[in-house]
Amino acid sequence: MFFELISPALPRPRATAWTGTLRDCLLEARPVVQIIFFVRLLAGLALAGPHLAAIAPATLLAGTVSWGCAMIFVYLYNGAADIVEDRASGHDRPIARGDLPRRTALAWCRGFASAALVSGLYVGPAFALPVLTVLGLGYLYSAPGFGFKRHYLGAALVAALGGSLTFLAGFLLGGGELPDPGITLLATAMPAWMGGVGSVAKDFSDVRGDALAGRRTLVVIFGRRVAGVVVSVCALCVGISFTVVAWMWVPAMRLSAASLLVGAFCVTCFALRRSPASHPRNPYRAFMVSQYAATLSVLHG
Template sequence: MRFSVIFLLASAKSGIAPTELVTGGIAWTLGTLFAYLINGAMDVVEDRLNGSGRPIGRGALEPGTALRAAWLCAAGAVLVSLGSLPIVILVLAYLFCGYAYSAAPFHMKRRSHGTIVVVLMLGGLTYAAGWIGSGSHENGLMAAVFATAMTLWMGLVGAVVKDLSDVRGDAAAGRRTSVVAWGERRARMVCVATPLLVGGGFLLAARLLAPQLTIPAVLLLAGAVAVATFSATTRSDEHRGRSRLPYQAFMVTQYAAHLALLAIVLL
């Protein structure tokens, strides 16, 4: 969705290049599947301890099968993007980040700062690919404000709140996530403050620089209030349906902001 929304925003006036949209979207989807499958295969122990419902963690997909599928996705992502050198370079960078997040020798997921850096890079690369892949350079400031806000939302909010429900498995696996390293109380304070700062900053930037983004910004700020509220009122030792509320609010907000921008572009 991130790739497609920025692609459509960048080509809103000059006309959409359907081949580039489809091939770029497929390449980015395959790259994302690669990162997801690699992560799932490497996180089996943590996922099972945390009671995750992901296919590999719950035993529906064998880690070896997932790894083979991951590399097929990586190969497919590169092959589909061969028509554009800049997109190939971005795809390769994206695949590297996805691998480095989970696998040896990098294991960036083991430290909170490593997680944040990789997630920021994944977000930035996705929006850059959508912009470059469109072949147009329309609505540049609007795209920059939105992409910056949503990349920060991913890296500074999502990368931290996702750990709130996974303390047991992360600690057992030796990961120094934000909650393990900082303690749950301090991590939750960060998870209350950061969404509000990102949401408030986005709304301010939208009003000053790109008023067309006011609706997505308002939605993001509303979601930020929800993430902050759930972060303050849940605990990691509660049942998973409740302990995952901060992350679920983060995800719903992310989709809402992108769908709002998509509606603005298309209508």
């Protein structure tokens, strides 16, 4: 797949189908996930607030475009690599349902990755390094021969690093100077939330497809009950730790920490609930709402 990704012989979308193909690429990249990455970037910018006035609007725009293109690459490439399991799990995304050909998606992946690097270099080397790193992580997560997605530890690691790099990229884009207690706490607690909670909870509804594709997710290996306990413990540990540290040492993060703590209890309730009426996607939905609330709280502050 790597050679397919970089080969200049890949077909380009026809001009008449350009907008439709772009729409399908954006839908495949999961808009709700793209929005949370954008919010994380804004949270990093907010923590660099005192320095923002010195940053040119063109630089801020280039950085936002760069990170957005990098995230679209990551999820679009993942969709191109996950056709078997997505179809088995019943996902209604463009590649799985056949609206977006895999080779066309890979061609657009190349374009998004190039745009991310070029605009990232415009911002500067310090910003371009996280961009290049997250592109590499996205490739390693999905590519045959690497496929970190196939094991729950690899998936958790990539999820955590991707979140941490997004907060850091926003902070650097805003001219922030390291070390900073706010960005340090946020870039530690939220990635732990993503890696320990979200990376497992998202698999509750995909057991059939993941097993068919040979993935070694926590739910496939140990079952829904054990995975639910793991998600609950991780959620409570992250929520409580974040809150204690914020209340004692980083007051600017208190509202964010409180939001995540409430979310941790919601995730725990859904993850441990065994009622037949409980949708397997509920723990992940609670995770998503919680991270939105915690991250948006940083902007409010």
